[in-house]
Amino acid sequence: MTRTRSAPTLDDVAQLAGVSTATVSRCLNAPDRVVEGTRKKVLAAVDELGYTPNFGARAMAAKRTFTIGAIIPTMDNAIFARGIQAFQEALFERGYTLLVASSSYDPQVEADQIRSLVARGADGLFLIGYERDPAVYDYLAQQSVPVLISWAFDAQQNVPTVGFDNRKGMRAIAEAIIGLGHRRIAVVSGMLDGNDRTTERVEGIREALSAHGIDPDTVPVLQTPYEIDNGTEAFKSLMTSATPPTAVICGNDVLAVGALLGAQDLGLTVPADVSITGFDDIELARIVTPALTTVHVPHRDMGRKAAEALIEMVETKAPVASVEIPITLKMRGSLAPPKE
Amino acid sequence: MTRTRSAPTLDDVAQLAGVSTATVSRCLNAPDRVVEGTRKKVLAAVDELGYTPNFGARAMAAKRTFTIGAIIPTMDNAIFARGIQAFQEALFERGYTLLVASSSYDPQVEADQIRSLVARGADGLFLIGYERDPAVYDYLAQQSVPVLISWAFDAQQNVPTVGFDNRKGMRAIAEAIIGLGHRRIAVVSGMLDGNDRTTERVEGIREALSAHGIDPDTVPVLQTPYEIDNGTEAFKSLMTSATPPTAVICGNDVLAVGALLGAQDLGLTVPADVSITGFDDIELARIVTPALTTVHVPHRDMGRKAAEALIEMVETKAPVASVEIPITLKMRGSLAPPKE
DNA sequence: GCGCGCAATGTAAGCGCTTACACTTCGCGA
DNA sequence: TCGCGAAGTGTAAGCGCTTACATTGCGCGC
Numbered sequence: 196m197t198r199t200r201s202a203p204t205l206d207d208v209a210q211l212a213g214v215s216t217a218t219v220s221r222c223l224n225a226p227d228r229v230v231e232g233t234r235k236k237v238l239a240a241v242d243e244l245g246y247t248p249n250f251g252a253r254a255m256a257a258k259r260t261f262t263i264g265a266i267i268p269t270m271d272n273a274i275f276a277r278g279i280q281a282f283q284e285a286l287f288e289r290g291y292t293l294l295v296a297s298s299s300y301d302p303q304v305e306a307d308q309i310r311s312l313v314a315r316g317a318d319g320l321f322l323i324g325y326e327r328d329p330a331v332y333d334y335l336a337q338q339s340v341p342v343l344i345s346w347a348f349d350a351q352q353n354v355p356t357v358g359f360d361n362r363k364g365m366r367a368i369a370e371a372i373i374g375l376g377h378r379r380i381a382v383v384s385g386m387l388d389g390n391d392r393t394t395e396r397v398e399g400i401r402e403a404l405s406a407h408g409i410d411p412d413t414v415p416v417l418q419t420p421y422e423i424d425n426g427t428e429a430f431k432s433l434m435t436s437a438t439p440p441t442a443v444i445c446g447n448d449v450l451a452v453g454a455l456l457g458a459q460d461l462g463l464t465v466p467a468d469v470s471i472t473g474f475d476d477i478e479l480a481r482i483v484t485p486a487l488t489t490v491h492v493p494h495r496d497m498g499r500k501a502a503e504a505l506i507e508m509v510e511t512k513a514p515v516a517s518v519e520i521p522i523t524l525k526m527r528g529s530l531a532p533p534k535e
Numbered sequence: 536m537t538r539t540r541s542a543p544t545l546d547d548v549a550q551l552a553g554v555s556t557a558t559v560s561r562c563l564n565a566p567d568r569v570v571e572g573t574r575k576k577v578l579a580a581v582d583e584l585g586y587t588p589n590f591g592a593r594a595m596a597a598k599r600t601f602t603i604g605a606i607i608p609t610m611d612n613a614i615f616a617r618g619i620q621a622f623q624e625a626l627f628e629r630g631y632t633l634l635v636a637s638s639s640y641d642p643q644v645e646a647d648q649i650r651s652l653v654a655r656g657a658d659g660l661f662l663i664g665y666e667r668d669p670a671v672y673d674y675l676a677q678q679s680v681p682v683l684i685s686w687a688f689d690a691q692q693n694v695p696t697v698g699f700d701n702r703k704g705m706r707a708i709a710e711a712i713i714g715l716g717h718r719r720i721a722v723v724s725g726m727l728d729g730n731d732r733t734t735e736r737v738e739g740i741r742e743a744l745s746a747h748g749i750d751p752d753t754v755p756v757l758q759t760p761y762e763i764d765n766g767t768e769a770f771k772s773l774m775t776s777a778t779p780p781t782a783v784i785c786g787n788d789v790l791a792v793g794a795l796l797g798a799q800d801l802g803l804t805v806p807a808d809v810s811i812t813g814f815d816d817i818e819l820a821r822i823v824t825p826a827l828t829t830v831h832v833p834h835r836d837m838g839r840k841a842a843e844a845l846i847e848m849v850e851t852k853a854p855v856a857s858v859e860i861p862i863t864l865k866m867r868g869s870l871a872p873p874k875e
Numbered sequence: 876g877c878g879c880g881c882a883a884t885g886t887a888a889g890c891g892c893t894t895a896c897a898c899t900t901c902g903c904g905a
Numbered sequence: 906t907c908g909c910g911a912a913g914t915g916t917a918a919g920c921g922c923t924t925a926c927a928t929t930g931c932g933c934g935c
Contacts, residue, residue, distance in 0.1 A: 202678050202679075204891055205893095206891075206892095214914075215914065215916075216893090216915090216916095217893080217914070217917095218914060218915075221893095221894095221913095224893080228913080228914095229913075229914085230912085230913060230914090233914080245673070247650050247674075247678070249656075249890085250654035250655045251591030251592065251593075251655070251656055251891080251892090252591065252890070252893090253591075253654075253892055253893075254591040254892090255591045255592055255595065255890095255891085255892070255893090255920045255921065256891080256892040256894080256920055257892075257893055257894090257920090270610065270635075271616050271619075271620035276610050276612070276616055279611075280611035280637065281611075283610070283636075283637060284639070287644075292651055293636070294636075295634075296633070310587050311590070314587050314589060314590035314593075315590045315591070316589075316591055334585055334587075338587070339542075478763060479822065482763070482792055482796065482819065482822065482823060484823075484824050544920090544922085545922060546921075546922095554884075556885090556921090556922080556923090557884070557885060557887095557923080557924075558885075560922070560924085561923095564923080568882090568883080569884085570883060570884090591921080592890085593922055593923075595890045595891065595892090595921085596921080596923040596924080597922075598890080598923095
């Protein structure tokens with residue numbers, strides 16, 4: 196039987212080269228265990244046939260894939276893009292391939308994708324934030340797939356992490372705002388449900404408020420998905436209320452940029468009429484006018500470090516110590532003392 | 536022998552449920568071919584064991600993965616993020632999983648990743664632009680993996696495509712600029728080598744210039760990677776030359792935003808002192824002040840349509856007709872007639 | 876009451892690869 | 906000259922799954 200135009204296999208190569216499949220396999224995986232002449236023959240056959248090893252078969256036989264899986268909430272957002280790009284570059288340098296999936300912020304989708312990546316033989320997983328169904332962690336433990344968490348940092352949690360402390364960052368911003376004399380403050384947060392990062396950020400604000408004698412419960416907190424337009428809308432509704440705030444703390448830069456646009460629409464000057472702050476320090480933050488006061492997160496650095504940590508876990512089969520990535524307050528034009 | 540804490544297999548499930556592996560497999564893949572009672576037993580066993588089918592094995596046996604691979608130049612850029620996100624959403628709805636890799640604009644890396652995705656059993660591939668080593672196309676044909684090209688459109692090419700005509704878009708912008716009376720024009724392009732999209736865009740400009748009696752070779756064309764800071768730098772060097780242009784055409788919005796920042800640095804007012812245009816219409820374009828005149832590309836729409844086309848190719852095993860995605864000139868504040 | 880057909884399930888042959896182990900050479904020291 | 910070990914290669918047993926085909930058992934019509 197002649198196999199019609201189906202991809203060539205190890206067998207085909209072996210036949211063409213006149214050697215056994217074992218030799219071909221060795222040529223590809225441990226070239227020094229094969230004598231020069233044979234190797235040449237084999238490689239020629241590989242070339243002639245345009246042979247590519249079948250990954251599934253290889254994974255199945257070798258129990259190793261050199262693949263890392265990452266699941267991020269969305270790709271359509273600079274927040275994750277930069278860090279993931281650095282993560283992938285670092286992996287690539289070490290001979291690993293990154294598989295990225297996005298969950299659209301849906302825990303159920305994320306759980307499915309975790310299974311999917313594990314089933315695909317991912318040697319390790321990179322996930323955003325801690326909060327997820329314990330069953331997921333159980334599953335991962337049972338499959339003994341190393342997991343690294345990022346974009347968050349919590350010393351209490353015992354999952355290896357390379358991330359930053361969302362609460363601390365936002366608390367710093369809130370302190371700065373209060374320090375400048377603002378008392379009428381409002382918050383435009385991302386969606387809080389099932390998202391420990393947004394939750395921690397709001398928590399940070401509440402801590403700062405309490406520490407300065409402001410009852411956090413008097414401060415309006417709006418929730419909305421991370422989209423520019425949502426930021427605009429939320430901001431407008433805050434500013435058109437009976438007692439508009441003098442400072443609006445936004446959950447991230449995307450919302451803050453939206454707020455800035457909203458101010459423009461309303462004819463308000465930032466920061467003269469109202470101060471606006473962000474979080475993340477994505478490119479957008481320095482491009483807008485006025486530039487955003489925000490929390491700088493070294494995304495690329497975090498991505499690289501995460502890659503190194505995860506590879507170590509994969510290769511040593513042991514958890515690594517968590518690393519807190521330092522973040523810094525970035526004072527720019529969008530924050531100033533209140534008017535009067 | 537007791538297999539210690541290794542992932543459960545079909546066999547384990549079959550044993551626990553007291554049925555054959557075939558029945559378990561059927562329960563998972565064709566539940567209606569198994570009687571209710573048996574199915575329940577099996578699903579209970581699956582649950583108890585936390586069983587996940589091994590993807591490699593499944594792919595090997597079934598010759599089908601429901602996986603689509605995409606390779607984009609970079610994730611660290613909104614240009615691709617939005618389209619890819621829509622692409623993945625559409626795939627997901629149809630039961631496909633997307634695997635994304637990024638090539639850092641390196642053809643060699645891209646070729647490697649193509650092989651890697653094919654080896655992983657990708658049922659189809661989504662690639663950006665036409666230009667690549669013919670050997671790559673040969674390989675793909677030989678492996679009979681359907682490929683869809685996007686982010687470009689060229690009726691001459693016979694690879695199925697869902698994309699837009701870069702040349703046409705940029706020509707429209709150039710026409711508009713010339714139409715407003717600009718004669719001293721300069722271009723800040725992305726890197727041209729091995730990139731048909733940037734090349735086509737510049738070609739579009741040259742066509743427009745020629746059509747209006749301006750010798751394209753008198754127009755300076757700077758090349759630089761798509762980064763904001765590069766745009767700033769290139770713009771500054773143009774504006775500080777002996778005869779600064781009255782309009783700077785940028786290869787995309789990222790460079791254009793950089794140029795805008797450069798103008799700010801130089802104390803130039805846009806568009807009074809100099810006009811600046813972009814391409815893509817990413818969010819950045821409407822956020823900056825003045826907002827960018829640019830070419831609007833419906834990224835999400837393109838992503839969805841591409842997903843549908845590729846799935847059709849995968850399922851019918853036949854190429855689909857190419858689709859040109861219409862793009863439109865978006866006039867905004869950054870373009871105006873020249874001063875005098 | 877018997878045989879037939881169909882529905883439910885089991886059996887076992889691969890899918891393409893890696894690798895432990897067995898085998899064959901060959902060179903070298905005694 | 907012979908024996909031994911190392912180096913190069915082959916053999917074949919899985920890895921976990923799907924599926925063609927074989928088997929079983931049941932209800933039904935005559």
